Every structure is written in structure tokens, then in C-alpha cells.
Amino acid sequence: MVGRVHPFTFHNPTRLIFGRGQLSALEQEVPRGASVLLVYGGGSVKRPLAGGTSLYDGVLAHLSNVGATVTELSGVEPNPRLTTVRRGVDLCREHGVDLVLAVGGGSVIDCAKAVAVAAASDRDAWDLILDRSLVTGALPLGVVLTHAATGSEMNPISVITNWETSDKRGWSSPFAYPRFSILDPTFTLSVPRDQTAYGIVDMMSHVLEDYFDFTPNTPLQDRWSEGLLRTLVEVGPRLVADLSDLDLRETVMLCGTWAFNGVLSMGREGDWACHRIEHAISAVHDIPHGGGLSIIYPHWMEYVLEAHPARFAQLATNVFGVSALHRRDADVAREGVARLRAFWNSLGAPARLSHYGIGAEALPRIADLSTLRGETFGTVRPLGRDDALRVLERSL
């Protein structure tokens, strides 16, 4: 017999600081007198929290306590734009920034990662995103997380959109790991129902993208993937029914981080076709990533499951409790897809592109964008441009 899981290296250097009241850790993590670029989004961080002060004010107070000077990059978009990254790089140069601090969700962190690596380079940010081998360093990056979804707080991955070319690109670099991430679930209490649901869809998708492949001999990764999914299947509906439940916020926040920090993908190839197609959609239509995944993922599963029915049946049985007794794997698998779709819909996540006003006429362009360089993508069943179009048509 041969050991067959692919050789891998796991090295995640992020310091995860988790729990209520942990914001004060900023005073240990930010060097005294540092010049900090504070990166945030549309201003929700300025809303008062339960205690009366806002997260923004709390962060500034801790930074002030260590004598840091603060420059602000605000207005980071939900699908963060290259133009915003470039603005941040200019601010870093102008103010001699030595720490980038992202206060927000995945978009803010992704933007901050691109700023951090580009500010340490002579190259333009887009050059680095297109060719990660050009990345040779980064400013230190810290995170205060306000939304449980992307896992960006503990991974080296970022997604940036170039609107000039309708190109939404995922990229990663070992230099892009946050040095520290502060996760206090109370900061997620004001996330509205739809964003909460999309976050859960996003983290489940991250698990699924690595779960569906042909890598043999991954029982531990499988049990942990299924365990994380089952945790979300258990707590998700309770959370969208009571958004103020901090226990559930805490669990979902922890799940989001561990869904996509490298543990579940150890030695696996993964597939990632759905993320590719969703990025193509949201490079043209500015829709929430989790909403797009909720639509595409089940249709993709139905389109490809005959290529590897045992694996899809395993999800159905081990996560959704579908009986496999006296049944073909593919039938068990299809029942699992239906259960997954119904689960996401029950949280309030959409099932059809029409939810976002996207019609048949938009699909050929999206299919083109998903295979910009004519390549196939995915591993369970490699997809070309016409396959992408077919998955999109099923999703109308």
C-alpha cells in the first residue's frame, strides 16, 4: 500500500486572538509610536456598539494609547477595487506607514492585504496580483474582524476586482498572512440577516470546494470538514432567527476562520470551479459573493456529480443524514444537493440568478470571463466555457 495524500506544507503564522473584550490586545500587537494605515469600509464601524462607543472609536483609543499615528483608507467596497488599493499604497508611501490595520470584513482585509504587499514593492499592485512570484515582502498587517464569512483573517488569500477590465482575481502570497487577527463576536452583532446568511454560505462553500476532489486517504480532513458543516447546519437557522445570540455569533465566527485557513485543505487538490464562476458573475454584476455561491453551488453539484458520485453521496450522508441504504450513490448525492439548497434558502440566501435581475442575455459574457484564457478549470470534472454556460443556464 502507498501513502497517497499529496505531500503538503502547513504553516499558518497568524496570531488568532479570539473572544469578548480582546480589542485591547491592539496595545500589545501595535508597536509603540507606529504609523498605522487604518483600512475600513462604508462607515458601519462608526455605529455605536452596545456599550455606547463605536468600534472605530475603540480602535482609535487603543492606537492612541500606544502613541500610534493614524492615516485612514476608508470607503473600501464590498468587492474591493484596484483603484482603492492604489489609493492605499499612495497613502502608505506618503505617511511612512509601518503597519496596515484592517477593521472590517473580508473585503476590507483583502484590500488591506493588497495594499500591504504593494506598499513593500516598486511594482504596481495589479502586476503583483497577476504574478504572485513578484511579491517579495509586505508591511505587517493586523485585523479586527467585523463579519464572519471569508476566512481572510487567517489566510494569505485576497480577491481584488479591476473594473477597467472586468477582472476579479483571487491571489495569495505567504507574505499576505495577517500578523494578528482580533475576533470578538460582539463586533458581528449588527451584521444584518442577509449578510449573516451569505457569510454562512461563503464559509460552507470554502469547505465544499476542498471536499470535492479525488484525493485519496483523507479521513481526518473529511471528518473535520463534515463536522464544521454540521456545526453550521445546526447553528445557522438559530442565528438567523435570533441575530442577537452571541453564543451563536461566536460559533459562526470560529467556523468562518477555520473553514479556510489551510487545515481542511491539507494534502488536497480541491476543485474551486464555483468560486471561479461566481467571481466571473460578480466581476460584471456587483452582487454579494455568498449570494452568488448560494445560487451556483447546488447547480454545479448536479452538473458534475456523476463524475464522482461516491464523494457527493458522502456529503449527503455525513452532513445531512441522508440514508444510503439500498440506493445508488448518485441518487443519495442528488438528495444531498436538494438538502443543501433548501438549507441555504431557509437562511434567506437565493437560489436563482433572477433574484439579482440577471437574465439569460448576461450569461455568455459571464461564461467568457470564467475562462478568460481559454483554459478548463475544476478537478471533479474539468469545465470549459460551454460547461460554465450550462451551469449558469441552470441557475437562471
Add this chain to the structure above:
Amino acid sequence: MVGRVHPFTFHNPTRLIFGRGQLSALEQEVPRGASVLLVYGGGSVKRPLAGGTSLYDGVLAHLSNVGATVTELSGVEPNPRLTTVRRGVDLCREHGVDLVLAVGGGSVIDCAKAVAVAAASDRDAWDLILDRSLVTGALPLGVVLTHAATGSEMNPISVITNWETSDKRGWSSPFAYPRFSILDPTFTLSVPRDQTAYGIVDMMSHVLEDYFDFTPNTPLQDRWSEGLLRTLVEVGPRLVADLSDLDLRETVMLCGTWAFNGVLSMGREGDWACHRIEHAISAVHDIPHGGGLSIIYPHWMEYVLEAHPARFAQLATNVFGVSALHRRDADVAREGVARLRAFWNSLGAPARLSHYGIGAEALPRIADLSTLRGETFGTVRPLGRDDALRVLERSL
């Protein structure tokens, strides 16, 4: 509702290099021209592997390729001794060592950790072990793992025995994380059946020590703990039936590392009473740690389970599939204990202290040693000296 899992920081800086053929990574990890202290045990690393050369020869060849000079600390004991640590520290000083490389299992790594921190200090190693706040640095530490058991390859924990005082002490320090660990399951192929079984008991015990506590709101940690245990319950019997199965070796090796690298204990208090009692046993009787745990753990469970029956019943149901229908938690829990004991015995691990020739007359001294400073220990049910004696008596 309140978020109740204890605040925690997770930061594991070890670079885990996993898979067949990864030994050559030494040439990336060891700096050119380094002075290396090579730490190993009784010489099993010098036995030829399937390819004809030994692991020892392979390591020396890679070190030679990067121009490293090598000093050897060999003969590290199964329960590594303070005297050996001191010998290693002397060698580090004498030869200007700048990297400690442990090639072996948990004992060799634990010894190398103590050498690495003591060589960077003016203090004697035992002072540092008794008071970890005195540890202020360490020589860089690398690992080539040859036995799946303790998890020492990816945690900051070490256990050293001072035979002069019959004191076996666990200690840890953030400085004691290995910088890198190379895990090639082919290096575990020659581990005999009993050591293989003890390793599985040891890693399962690490999971259980954190699983049994009163920390609320830990569903993800629970599902992952149960998933790792179920993986070992599935593959363990197959591996002891065919020790040459590399797929199973691979799975068990991965489980050993992730059982005890900080992930499953996130935010948890844990209990750790059984490790305390087992350390007291093996500070007097030089028995295998996993063998001692296999005896003590089920008896401890029976002794304390009425203090928290729901938790023990959860193990029974979620790991061993014991039905909870129409039954009291404590009864479900007891059936789970019986299943755990039977499982370990089926691997060849012992159930009674008599297996090692330990009789009633030895127990008072062991009970004394488990509460050297008169303190109680454990959290599910805090134990004093007489409780320890009672658990030991049940284990005769």
C-alpha cells in the same frame, strides 16, 4: 445570551512538512554551514529503511549537502531524563550549536526542546522546567518524526523526568515550538505493534483530556474532537492488523499531530487529571506513557462521570454510536467507557497495572507523587491525593 467560550489566543508557528519524500526539505530548513546538535534515541534510526539506507544516514547526507557540522546527543531515554538534557546543553555550549535537530519520537523531541531552551539561558534546565517564566529564548529546533503519538512535533510542550527526585514534569513555553517538523509516514513503518497501539492511546487521550470539561459553547471543537477520535477508531484496528499499510500510517501520523497542537483546546479548560496520575506512575515505574494511560483513563472516567454525565454520554454517542434512546446519561456514559476500554484492549494496550507488575503496595507512593504540593487537580471533578489512590486501586 452571552458568548461564553473562554477567550483564547491561537498561534502555532511550526512549519509542518508532511508526506513521503519530504526529508530533503532539511536542505531548505537548515541554514548553510550551521552547527547542528543531532538528538536521537537508542539507535533505531540507524536501521536500514526499505530503500537500504537508514534515516540516520539520510539525515546526515542532507546536512552534509548544506555544509552543516554535526554534534550528536544519542541515547535519549523513552522517559527522557534531566541528566541527558544537561549533557545536551553542555554539547551546545562546547560546539557553538545554532540548530537542534530531533530525529525520533516524542521523547527525543521533548528532550531536544529542553536542550534548546536551556542552551539559550544561564539557568540550569531544571530551574526552567519548574518555572517557565524564566525561559526567555531558545535555539531553533527542527524535528524529523519517527513515531506517531505525543504531538510534540507541533506543540510547545515537553515532559522531562528528574530521577533524583522521582519528579516527571510537563512544561511548555512559546519558545519551545519546533520551527519545522518533517513528517514522512514511511519513517514510522518499523514501529512495532505495541508502540503503535500506545501511540494511538496517547493521541486519543490528548483529545479526551480537553474534551471533558465544563466549557460551554464548543460545538466546533467537539465535532472535530469526535471526528479525530472516530478516525482513529476506524483505522487503528486495521493498522495493528497490518503494520505495513502506509495509508493507515499516514492517517495516524496526521491525527497524532492535530490531536495536540492547540486546535482542539481552543477556548477550553480541559481536565488533564489522567496525565497527572500517569506521570506519577511512570516517574517511579519506567512504563510506556500510552500503556499507563490505557489503564488509568477508563477508570478515571468511571470515577468522575457522575459529575458531568452529559459530556461522557456525548462521547459514547458521537464516537462509539451508543444509543441514548430512553436512557439516563450516566448509563450511556458507562457504556461509552466500556467501549473505549475494549477498543484500546483490542489494539493490544493493557487494562490493568498488574500488566506492568505494579501491585497495591506501590500505589500510596504514586498517589503522593500525583499531588506533590498537596493541591487538587482536574476540573470535571477536582481530585485530591485520596481520589488519585482510589483511581489507582480500581486500576490494579
